[in-house]
Amino acid sequence: MSWLKRARKGIRFLNSADEAAVPKKELPENLWTKCSECGDLVYHKELATNLWVCYQCGYHFPIASQKYIELLLDPGSFEETHTGLVSMDPLNFRDSKKYKDRIKENRSKTGREDAVITGAGAIDGIPISLSVMDFSFMGGSMGSVVGEKIARAIKDGIDRRVPVIIISRSGGARMQESILSLMQMAKTSAMLARLSEEGLPYISVLTHPTTGGVTASFAMLGDVILAEPKALIGFAGARVIKQTINAELPDGFQMSEFLLEHGMIDRIFERKNLRNEIRDLLLFLWKDAQSYRGEPTDDVPQLASSSDS
Amino acid sequence: MVDPKRNGGYLDFEKPMVELEEKILALQESANGNDLDVTAEVDQLRDRVQKLGKQIFSSLEPWQRVQLARHPRRPYTLDYVARVFDSFTELHGDRLYGDDAAIVGGFARLGARQVMVIGHQKGRDTKSNLHRNFGMPHPEGYRKALRLMEMAARFGRPIVTFVDTPGAYPGVGAEERGQAEAIARSLFVMSRLPVPILVIIAGEGGSGGALALAVGDRVFMLENSIYSVISPEGCAAILWKDRAKAPQAAAAMRITAEEVHKLGVVDKVVAEPLGGAHRDMDGMAETLRTLIESSFDELEAMSPQALVASRLQRFLNIGVVHQE
Ligand SMILES: [Zn+2]
Numbered sequence A: 001m002s003w004l005k006r007a008r009k010g011i012r013f014l015n016s017a018d019e020a021a022v023p024k025k026e027l028p029e030n031l032w033t034k035c036s037e038c039g040d041l042v043y044h045k046e047l048a049t050n051l052w053v054c055y056q057c058g059y060h061f062p063i064a065s066q067k068y069i070e071l072l073l074d075p076g077s078f079e080e081t082h083t084g085l086v087s088m089d090p091l092n093f094r095d096s097k098k099y100k101d102r103i104k105e106n107r108s109k110t111g112r113e114d115a116v117i118t119g120a121g122a123i124d125g126i127p128i129s130l131s132v133m134d135f136s137f138m139g140g141s142m143g144s145v146v147g148e149k150i151a152r153a154i155k156d157g158i159d160r161r162v163p164v165i166i167i168s169r170s171g172g173a174r175m176q177e178s179i180l181s182l183m184q185m186a187k188t189s190a191m192l193a194r195l196s197e198e199g200l201p202y203i204s205v206l207t208h209p210t211t212g213g214v215t216a217s218f219a220m221l222g223d224v225i226l227a228e229p230k231a232l233i234g235f236a237g238a239r240v241i242k243q244t245i246n247a248e249l250p251d252g253f254q255m256s257e258f259l260l261e262h263g264m265i266d267r268i269f270e271r272k273n274l275r276n277e278i279r280d281l282l283l284f285l286w287k288d289a290q291s292y293r294g295e296p297t298d299d300v301p302q303l304a305s306s307s308d309s
Numbered sequence B: 001m002v003d004p005k006r007n008g009g010y011l012d013f014e015k016p017m018v019e020l021e022e023k024i025l026a027l028q029e030s031a032n033g034n035d036l037d038v039t040a041e042v043d044q045l046r047d048r049v050q051k052l053g054k055q056i057f058s059s060l061e062p063w064q065r066v067q068l069a070r071h072p073r074r075p076y077t078l079d080y081v082a083r084v085f086d087s088f089t090e091l092h093g094d095r096l097y098g099d100d101a102a103i104v105g106g107f108a109r110l111g112a113r114q115v116m117v118i119g120h121q122k123g124r125d126t127k128s129n130l131h132r133n134f135g136m137p138h139p140e141g142y143r144k145a146l147r148l149m150e151m152a153a154r155f156g157r158p159i160v161t162f163v164d165t166p167g168a169y170p171g172v173g174a175e176e177r178g179q180a181e182a183i184a185r186s187l188f189v190m191s192r193l194p195v196p197i198l199v200i201i202a203g204e205g206g207s208g209g210a211l212a213l214a215v216g217d218r219v220f221m222l223e224n225s226i227y228s229v230i231s232p233e234g235c236a237a238i239l240w241k242d243r244a245k246a247p248q249a250a251a252a253m254r255i256t257a258e259e260v261h262k263l264g265v266v267d268k269v270v271a272e273p274l275g276g277a278h279r280d281m282d283g284m285a286e287t288l289r290t291l292i293e294s295s296f297d298e299l300e301a302m303s304p305q306a307l308v309a310s311r312l313q314r315f316l317n318i319g320v321v322h323q324e
Helices: A003-008 A016-021 A044-049 A065-072 A099-110 A144-160 A175-197 A238-245 A256-261 A271-285 B012-033 B039-057 B062-069 B077-084 B126-135 B139-154 B172-176 B179-190 B207-211 B232-240 B243-253 B257-262 B281-299 B304-316
Strands: A032-034 A041-043 A079-081 A085-087 A116-123 A126-133 A164-170 A202-211 A224-227 B087-090 B103-110 B113-120 B159-165 B197-206 B218-222 B226-228 B268-270 B321-323
Touching: A032 A044, A041 A044, A065 A116, A065 A126, A065 A164, A065 A271, A079 A144, A085 A099, A085 A144, A099 A175, A116 A144, A116 A271, A126 A144, A126 A271, A144 A164, A144 A175, A144 B321, A175 A202, A175 B179, A175 B207, A175 B226, A175 B232, A175 B243, A175 B304, A202 A271, A224 A256, A224 A271, A238 B172, B012 B039, B062 B226, B062 B243, B077 B103, B077 B113, B077 B159, B077 B197, B077 B281, B103 B139, B103 B281, B113 B139, B113 B281, B139 B159, B139 B179, B159 B207, B172 B179, B179 B207, B197 B207, B197 B281, B218 B257, B218 B281, B226 B243, B226 B257, B232 B243, B257 B268, B268 B281
Parallel strands: A126 A164, A164 A202, A202 A224, B113 B159, B159 B197, B197 B218, B197 B226, B218 B268
Antiparallel strands: A032 A041, A079 A116, A085 B321, A116 A126, B087 B103, B103 B113
């Protein structure tokens, strides 16, 4: 049975039971959700079976990190790594709130330790080292913990001699850790440079939104860079740019389609194709991949020709 | 040298020092005209300048450091290049799009050494600031820097960078041409270049736009420079919803050289002449020349493999996490 068929039958996949992992803001609990793109009311349960993609217009609703893990990996193959790493508030930072308290609140609100989950898993039998960022934890911001976990996940790729995949979703660096968060950009990028020397592939997957220091480090360094449709991807914030240039921004500015047009990303994928696209990429980029695959399934989907239909 | 008598542009907290210095000049001028011996008075005043300077500069607030780092008279990359090195030949362009004047680069002679020098460049007046885009590079600036650094590595020449930027330029063209990619690529490539890289945070170390030139074996910060993930104004606007709270944000983010050093991000805080680097550019340059030469002496003793391994480790070590 194909992965998609399993999904449709609702086997451990995107059913309403695990919506708890999704921040309330992203998915209202009522039966109908208004699509923020086309304005249509879409039935919740149908949305879930369609991987939170609008039937009418194809808008990709934001989903939680756990959902990407389910979407991408062979069922049961995920083993979380580097758990228990938490922020120490080395600056003793305080704005309207103490950073320590923000961390506490975010931990209890999201059930996560910080804004990224890392682990080992397999796609159609092909082993990978995976990191998935979680926007619900302080806007997916990168502080010491996020940088450390991602660097370790890249190192796992080197140590286990497997490809690395990072699914980004982040507002950028975490101001509350100031210069230490800036340095995580160098840490993760330097580790990726090591991975590259080892001849192991890195696939970067950009989802809405990916901005600031995350974009200006590991997110833009993929051997191949994929992005979800209409995801906001950029370095500087639109508000800052508008203030600086004192003019309106072009239509579609900093959207996936804009980046594709300007040559900054390789492909825009539809969520339902993510797993197959990455599987095929791994087979191309990594000669060892074929040896890990089991019996070819009877209904292997083709790499989608294009998403800009 | 800056003529303290003729120009404005001083910060409020430096004014007592500047006023005393003006007095000294006035005294000397009047003495010249009519054969008076004012040596004793001048010495006394100089003594007061020193004491006052020490008093003011030993207890600066973080926000005052920010002002010094952005001082309109602060030496910029080309000021250092002219004083630290024996010669300099600028090289231009990224071979892809253009030549960004917000970053300068070229080869320089330092005694017996040939080195690649790269740095952000600000302007001194409106016209030159427009030309230099206030030291805020576009992607082509970073790609030029990277081209020059890769070239230096190819020919076995060490690299010195001077960091002084409010940040990478936030504009439409910059985004279209991949500001994020240009910075990321710089971090990626710099981390593996098999030649010694020295980084001097000379003024404003503004976020990713600064870091893109700052992946080195040794990273030094001048005493009155700052290094931060976002400008104090930007941080204040987001966390305090009020840009005027920038001094608070500057303190909270711990962006002074002393604090950044304590956090383990830089190797050394380089003392500036009393009153700041702008009051004695030659003195500052002399300090830097000695530091650059001794650092290259150390780093050149390492094999390229050991060099890149320790550079990677240097950045892996930065950050504070707790294992529960
Ligand atoms: Zn829709």
